Amino acid sequence: MIQEAKIATSRVGVLIGKGGATKKELETKTHTTITIDSKEGLVKVEGTDEHTVSLLRAVEIIGAINCGFSPERAFEMLEDEDLILDIIDLSRVADNPQKLDRLRGRIIGKDGRAREQIENMTEVDLSVFGHTVALIGYPEQMKIARAAIDMLVEGVPHESVFAFLDRKKKEAKQDMISYYY
Secondary structure: OEEEEEOOHHHHHHHHOHHHHHHHHHHHHHOEEEEEEOOOOEEEEEEOHHHHHHHHHHHHHHHHHHOOOOHHHHHHHHHOOOOEEEEEEHHHOOOOHHHHHHHHHHHHOHHHHHHHHHHHHHOOEEEEEOOEEEEEEOHHHHHHHHHHHHHHHOOOOHHHHHHHHHHHHHHHHHHHHHHHO
16 A cells, blocks of 8 residues: 655655654554655655555654654654644635734744643644644544634634633533543
8 A cells, every 4th residue: 555645845854854763763663664755745655454554644644744743743643543633724714925924923822822822721732834733632622722723813812712722621621520420
């Protein structure tokens, strides 16, 4: 089985790693063979039918690295199969570079505080890179983080987004308490 992925040429070195270490580790952990065309940014992932799930996970990890995540963070998806990757393409709503910069700025916030707040309140990791916002987390928290980012993209004030996140966090805590008692 073969899957192909496109990666930004600026992220090829990150995928390969020092002396090929990252690529080699990904191949070993996913039982795949990875071929990278560094000029084109084309990545070919090959694996056997018995390792189809691992092959698809390798492609997902390559996608996470391409969206700005460190290999260490992306590899956490191998240790925990419940973690998922979600990629939001901002170019669908930002039709010019200025609008894209503004949206990225809203999501990151002053000194990275908005991004940090979303990460802390949802336990989802965010990477704002190029024209994408990538998230790694568990499905339930992912839905909440995604909703918060969508709100920011739509122009909802930060205070309202953080109030929404706070409410969701309290609801989750209440659900946990109810579940155990």
